[in-house]
Amino acid sequence: MKGKFITIEGGEGAGKSTNLIFIRQYLKAAEKKVVLTREPGGTSVGEKIRDVLLDKKQIDISNDTELLMMFAARAQHIEHVILPALNAGDWVLCDRFTDATYAYQGGGRGIDNERIATLENWVQGTLRPDLTLLLDLPVEEGMKRANKRSEPDRFEQEKLEFFNRVRNAYLNMARTNTGRYRIVDASTSLENVQEQITQILDEFCVDNIL
Numbered sequence: 001m002k003g004k005f006i007t008i009e010g011g012e013g014a015g016k017s018t019n020l021i022f023i024r025q026y027l028k029a030a031e032k033k034v035v036l037t038r039e040p041g042g043t044s045v046g047e048k049i050r051d052v053l054l055d056k057k058q059i060d061i062s063n064d065t066e067l068l069m070m071f072a073a074r075a076q077h078i079e080h081v082i083l084p085a086l087n088a089g090d091w092v093l094c095d096r097f098t099d100a101t102y103a104y105q106g107g108g109r110g111i112d113n114e115r116i117a118t119l120e121n122w123v124q125g126t127l128r129p130d131l132t133l134l135l136d137l138p139v140e141e142g143m144k145r146a147n148k149r150s151e152p153d154r155f156e157q158e159k160l161e162f163f164n165r166v167r168n169a170y171l172n173m174a175r176t177n178t179g180r181y182r183i184v185d186a187s188t189s190l191e192n193v194q195e196q197i198t199q200i201l202d203e204f205c206v207d208n209i210l
């Protein structure tokens, strides 16, 4: 595989969408061909699955169904978008990936990590991100930012404790996967967040002799 796979993670309102655009500009300036995508979604089938998963009227989705739908969308995404792009030498920038499953379905819903790992190995084989940026900020701050923007979706209707479990799951993953994870303090000004991201990307590009 010639391309690089970068994922961005964090709680709601952490600034993932905003900073993905910034990262794309950085990589384009470094003359990389970039594919920007997201999960759940990224393909026509995946976007349909996303619509069901986020629909606040779908209150009867069981935890296992939710988990399997995440991986169904992911299987389609990997086969039709991520692997072809990486094999062509493109850089794939993805708004959430499997770490979100460990955080939300694992930390948030309480599904055992081993069951998630089984699906991860089945659907992804050896594919893992090369770099994961975790935009971290207190849950209440992210909620304030997200609430300014739009009606809450099915996940956003969850309670504070759910999102605190999600945040803790992310921080635990970041602390145990220091090779590919970088934690960004997302509670500061956008300018400061983007300075932190620039430093991380500078180091990543040097390490990868680009």
Ligand code: Z5A
Binding pocket: 010, 011, 012, 013, 014, 015, 016, 017, 018, 019, 039, 040, 070, 095, 096, 097, 098, 099, 100, 101, 102, 104, 105, 145, 146, 148, 149, 155, 156, 186, 187, 188, 189, 190, 191, 193
């Ligand atoms: N999910 C899951 O459960 N399992 C999985 O495996 C996967 C996903 C892949 C959809 O994700 C849901 O799917 C998600 C988890 C679940 N549910 N939740 N919650 P999503 O990524 O599409 O949804 P989201 O997390 O709710 O994203 P978001 O609310 O769009 O947040 P964001 O992209 O991180 O933030 P943003 O739109 O860039 O910024 C939010 C606002 O804050 C905006 O007005 C910005 O201008 C502002 N902002 C950004 N940065 C700053 C700073 N630094 N200061 C001040 N204001 C700022």
